[in-house]
Amino acid sequence: MEFDFEQFRQTKLFKILAVILSLFLFTVIMDKIVMPWYVDLGDEIQMPDSVEMSVNDAKAALESHGFHVVIADSVYDAHYSAGTVIDQMPIAYSTVKEGRNVYLTVSIGEKPVIMPNLFGISPRDAELKLNAMNLKLRTTLYAYSDLYPEGAVISQSFPQGQIVQKNTPITITVSLGEKPSQRKIPNLIGKSLSAASQQLEQLGVKVSNIRYEENSSYLPNTVLKQSLPEGSMIGEQPEIELTVSNLEKSE
Template identity: 65%
Template sequence: MEIDQLKQSKIFKSTIILLALLIFGLLMDFFVMPWFVDLGDEKEMPDVVEKNANEAKNLLEKQGFTVIMADSVFDASFEAGMVVEQMPLAYSTVKTGRNVYLTVSIGERPIIMPNLFGISPRDAELKLNALGLKLKATLGSYSDLYPDGAVISQSFPQGQQIKKNTAITITVSFGEKPENRTIPNLIGKSYSAAKQRLEQLGVSIDKVEYEESTSYLPDTVLKQSLKEGTSITEDTKLTLTVSKLESDSQDN
């Protein structure tokens, strides 16, 4: 009896062990192994260069990758916020779940505004052009600190960061303001230069007349109604006669 009971007990234990091994094998086959296989899936890396960084991040994460914003660089070829470089490279075969490193553009490198004070307009223009900037306009004003012809102000302060091709306006000194203002000689000057000079002197242009001329470029002052040296008062006005091409018609 005792021997039979021992045999039955061993058979029962063996059956339990076999069932346990069978269940373990089924679990491994249907659940555990597929999970490991999935971790090793390979995919083609999508191309996210020239995409917005947020858009690229969302796209990669949806495909199971981990995105790391590795660096940001100045790059005139890419707008700020666009992906400049990715690692791994686009279209390479990689494991799902791996890290993808993105380099993002922060736009074009800014230019540091130089100091133009005290130099000539020509030197100022050359200095701006060398940095990729432009001279937009040149104004004039009297100055007790700077000699005639020297730059006395600029539209952006020295050291300010500005974009390439920004147009800069400068103001140039006329020298010290004379106590007795008189009408200058404007003949032979361009109309725009004559107008600017008169504005600085507080003189209004009452009228502009046009006269055909083959000796002067268009818009050159040929005559002025007040002679050079005439004292200027608060209500001083004058008429300018300006050249035009033959058969040219312009409104006064």
């Protein structure tokens, strides 16, 4: 059977092969002839250093030398403030042609932290969780709660999922358990002075005096004694004295 070239030219296969061949020839011509000729047109100069410059200053400096600036990437970087150039291509001081593109990588600052969920865990676990995420526990408040047991976190100063900056101070509120139906003096022994004071304040009890006692077995400012025993009924103008641990003996 004799091959009919004219008939083959009308086929879809021929057209596809023709397109592929044309693209191949175009690529070869551009790579081997046109681009080398274009590059050789410009004068060679030394590439300026734009790293650690602001992106606006870097752009102005590079364009003054005839370069075209392209912002190639923006990345988090704790070592550079937002808007600072942290990398360039071609590298500084290399010999390049005038008029070429310079690709810059720009810092967008330190990566923010996403606020974790602290509800329901202990204050100690909350502090560890915050520290692991480069956040700080600033203040611990206390309040009665019908939903959470005593010692569980019931509130946090930033909601879960909110973006916050590194080292942001966080305030938490810790449950004192259910509010008693009768106004009775609670057991304060072993609690921190802050927790005991806030619990008494919510019951309307005034701390009239705080004594300090040297005791290395407890953390500083831990309640050791209370002048009114647990379960005592609270009067109209109740006052209580607390004895609190101290590492040094008070005079």
